Amino acid sequence: MTKRHAAQLALAACGLAFLILGAAQGGYQTTMAKAIRICMECIGIG
Amino acid sequence: MDRRKNMRRAEFRRKCIQLASALLYNANFAGFASGTIYKGDPKGVCVPGLNCYSCPGAVAACPLGSLQNALSAMPDKLPLYILGILMLLGLALGRLICGFLCPFGLIQELLHRIPGKKLKKGRWSRKLSWLKYAVLAVFVVAIPLWYAFTAGYPLPGFCKYICPAGTLEGGIPLVALQETLRPMAGWLFTWKTALCAAILLFCIFCYRAFCRFLCPLGAIYSLFSRVALLAFRVDEGKCDGCGLCTRVCGMDVKAVGDRECIQCGRCRHICPRGAIYFGWERNQNHEAEKTISDPAADRHTSAGGMPERQ
Known part of the structure; x- marks a missing residue:
């Protein structure tokens, strides 16, 4: 296994773990709550 | 000669993919008529490229906006969800996202096709390309964290003061379509519109100027360049x-x-x-x-x- 493959595996494992843990602690809902309201900062008002 | 022909053919294919992704990201076409934004379940997931979630057409979230929003929720909640999405996207596709799946990249490339004198790259542009890492560190990470820890309220620095995609895709259409928003458009809207216009104008003379010098999302994906699976x-x-x-x-x-x-x-x-x-x-x-x-x-x-x- 090359260093690149090891780094890819480590990143995939970390990324998946973060995604699952993040979704479990409500990350999806947090993202959703922000995305379904007009973001005043994004449009240059807030 | 064949090589040039193949290159043009590949460029055409890439443009088609860029256009298809831009349409897919903004498939809520009814939003452009009503001046409202989409509120369906896919909005909890991020698209890979830079695409404002306040665009009336957007059907999913912007990864940069979501990252700043998640950082603003600290220290109560770690931004694991969005970091996981960015890591997996970076690992799978890296900056292929910039080349194929970013609507704002497509806009810049089309602007660069306008005939006229073009700025050549050189040592100056190579040095300036480091600026996007500073934008990432200050506007995407430091400002939201600073406000989260000191003031206790969210302030997405990049979205608020810089993002030209937000102004072009979200700000201008919404202010044009919603009468209630018009009186609220003050100095910040003027600043963002002027900055967006300046960036787009510069892109006519300089190839993908925003991506090269300012885009913090490109800076994030560039960290995965050496390990990306598709490259x-x-x-x-x-x-x-x-x-x-x-x-x-x-x-x-x-x-x-x-x-x-x-x-x-x-x-x-x-x-x-x-x-x-x-x-x-x-x-x-x-x-x-x-x-x-x-x-x-x-x-x-x-x-x-x-x-x-x-």
Whole structure:
């Protein structure tokens, strides 16, 4: 296994773990709550 | 001649993919008529490219906006969800996202097609390309964290003060379509509109200026350039170092696949030695070569399929 493959595996494992843990602690809902309201900062008002 | 024709064909294919992704990201066409934004379940997931979630057409979230929003929720909640999405996207596609799946990249490329004098890349642009990492550190990370820890309220620094995609895709259409928003548009809206106009104007003369010098999302994906699964790479055994690949490139690359390479693949068709390959292709070619080659030659190849340097 090359260093690149090891780094890819480590990143995939970390990324998946973060995604699952993040979704479990409500990350999806947090993202959703922000995305379904007009973001005043994004449009240059807030 | 064939190489040029192949390059043009590949560029056309890439433009089609860019356009398709821009339409997919903004498939809520009814929103453009009503001046409202989409509120369905996919909004909890991020698209890979820079696309404002306040665009009336947007059907999913912006990764940069979501990252700043998640950082603003600290220290109560770690931004694991969005970091996981960014890590997996970076690992799978890296800056291929910039080259193929970013609507704002497409806009910049189309603007650069307007005829006229163009700024040539050089040492100045290579140095300026580091600016996007400063934008990432200050506006995307430091400002939201500072406000989260000191003031206790969210302030997405990049979205608020810089993001031209937010102004172009969200701000201008919404202010134009919603009468209630018009009186609220003050100095900040004027600043963002002027900045957006300046960036777009600059893109006519300078290839993908925003991506090269300012885009923090490109800066994030560039961190994955060396490990991304789908990427153009150089077969060191075939490359004779002529440098044609970096000269034909509009970005500030020093080598194919480095942090500045947006994986557009133009260089692949121009390489006289055919030394540039995409993602898994080399392994496939190598396997095919192995079946017809002298078994003794296998002793000179590593386990990863790359020839060992003698």
